Amino acid sequence: MSDTTMQAALGQQLMARLDDAARHSQPGPGVTRLFCSDEHRAVLELIADWMRQAGLSPELDASGNLVGRNERARQGERTLIMGSHQDTVAEGGKYDGMLGVALPLQALQALKEAGTELPYGVEVVAFGDEEGTRFQSTLIGSRALAGTFDPESLNARDADGVTLGEALKAFGGNPQEIPHLARRPEAVIGFVEVHIEQGPVLEQRDHALGVVTALTxxxxxxxxxxxxxxxxxxxxxxxxxxxxxxxxxxxxxxxxxxxxxxxxxxxxxxxxxxxxxxxxxxxxxxxxxxxxxxxxxxxxxxxxxxxxxxxxxxxxxxxxxxxxxxxxxEGVDCADWLVEALEQACRGCEEPAERMFSGAGHDGLAMHGLTDIGMLFVRCRDGLSHHPDEAISVEDAGRATQVLMRFLTDLGKDARSRR
The missing domain is CATH 3.30.70.360 (Alpha-Beta Plaits)
Structure with a gap:
């Protein structure tokens, strides 16, 4: 299979998966999927199936994250964490957050099917709550992994008076166990997130991808x-x-x-x-x-x-x-070595990727307290996000998947993944 044919196939499969995920939404325009909702529960069943196809074992953690780990991660080897959030704003788009869940799983599945075994642990996380739409809380799942979760946030209430703690228990989480989710920094290689740009810069430059240097x-x-x-x-x-x-x-x-x-x-x-x-x-x-x-x-x-x-x-x-x-x-910087590694992966796939900062907040704001972070942006049409018309192209989806595959295989040759 040629690179162009493979890129097209990857892009088409990824877009189909994102369409499937978008069906798990409250009625109305766009996608509305709130933390610990019926729609959240339903989409996790879909994501768990993607994880299994990628060779990962899925598990719902105490904070409402769905976490998939490969065998090396389960055995305690140093682990690269990837992922993003499943929740949306009211009447949002298909790609904000969910792209960063589906794309790494697509990349890992493609590597698995090609017979490529990564020599380090891998963990992909579908974070439960980043947008804060239901409880006006943000970064609940990523703060849990980073060890900076604030127990007071469990008292936040939604519009119906339900507390975050109550919703978590009903969902299958365990608020009392959240402090035990904190990862050990020495056991983590880094955190990498793929996300739509949510702005017009890449489109203005006619570039599919951008490498993020800092989060606002x-x-x-x-x-x-x-x-x-x-x-x-x-x-x-x-x-x-x-x-x-x-x-x-x-x-x-x-x-x-x-x-x-x-x-x-x-x-x-x-x-x-x-x-x-x-x-x-x-x-x-x-x-x-x-x-x-x-x-x-x-x-x-x-x-x-x-x-x-x-x-x-x-x-x-x-x-x-x-x-x-x-x-x-506070804003945080992406690690120089991850910025350079993502740039190198782009060059290896013949994709221009200028450096840029993110004007939006992401789970990386919390994960920075645990480990080095890196981020890859994907062009979105008209720079539009948090809107039903949010869109990326099949071609860009394929390009981004190939770049992440290149990054993952190159990381296997890097001493950082084995230290």
Missing amino acids: GIERHRMVVMGKAGHAGTTPMPGRRDALVGAAEMVVEADRILNATDDLVGVVGKLEVRPNAVNVIPAEVNFTLELRSPHTGLREQGRREVLEACQRLAQARGLELSSERTYQA
């Missing part, structure tokens, strides 16, 4: 603007303390600052107005501010500039502004 740091703030309600028809315009007008100016100023700063992005993604009546001057506005950058100092500088500007705007209109940081995760 993220922080989120809850902003509260307090003004004074009044009759919209009888209160003169001068002197009004309109919280919504003030908040609107803050959003525009935040956007200006972000546009003027390289490697810093952000968004005001949620906004609530009170009393939210057609003929009442808004008295209170709550909005979220999210900032992202792979450079901690740059993100902190951007935060200071945005918050100081918002305070100035509030004072100018006689408004009160308070802010509370609700989430923070």
Whole structure:
């Protein structure tokens, strides 16, 4: 079989598997598959079958991850961990997360069928919860493996009042056993994730693949603007303390600052107005501010500039502004040796792969606390993600699978996998 024919076959089989996984979704547009849901349970049966075909033994762990291990991993040899998350945002796409589960299993199955035995342990993980859609919790499964799981997160509740701990027990997990899932750093070679880019850079460069150098740091703030309600028809315009007008100016100023700063992005993604009546001057506005950058100092500088500007705007209109940081995760660098190894695999498959950073968070943010991390991006159409129209091509799916196969076989020749 020629390389081109093999690439096409790999791509077609991978896309078929991703289509099968997407069927396990709540009704409605796109894919909605939440942590510890019926859809989660159903898709794990499918993934477990892929694992067995790849020569791995699947097992549901205490935190809701499905983990597949080859014989060497089960015997305690040093192990390369690969994988991504199975959960989605509401009405998301087929490929965010699931690509990083299906593709390494496809690559391992192809190597097995070719008679290639890897001289190190391999573990593929379908992480249970990365998006945080159901419980507003993130990286539950990867934090469990990294040994940084916070037991307090078990008390988080979904919209129906069910706690994360209760849902895990019903799903077959065991919250009390989660601390025992932590891997020993000396037993792990590294962690590698394949993921759609979720941005337009690869498409603009006309490249199928990219090698990630760093994962972005993220922080989120809850902003509260307090003004004074009044009759919209009888209160003169001068002197009004309109919280919504003030908040609107803050959003525009935040956007200006972000546009003027390289490697810093952000968004005001949620906004609530009170009393939210057609003929009442808004008295209170709550909005979220999210900032992202792979450079901690740059993100902190951007935060200071945005918050100081918002305070100035509030004072100018006689408004009160308070802010509370609700989430923070520091950016992390990918290991140089994994970046270089993925680049070498791309070159070996005659695929250009420029270095780039990820503007999204991934399970690697947690896994970095355990081991070296590496990441391979796959081009997505229009840079679209978290959307029903999220798409990759059959050709790119095949290219990425071949590159990962090359990476895995090259790693077997590298002393790092045997130290």
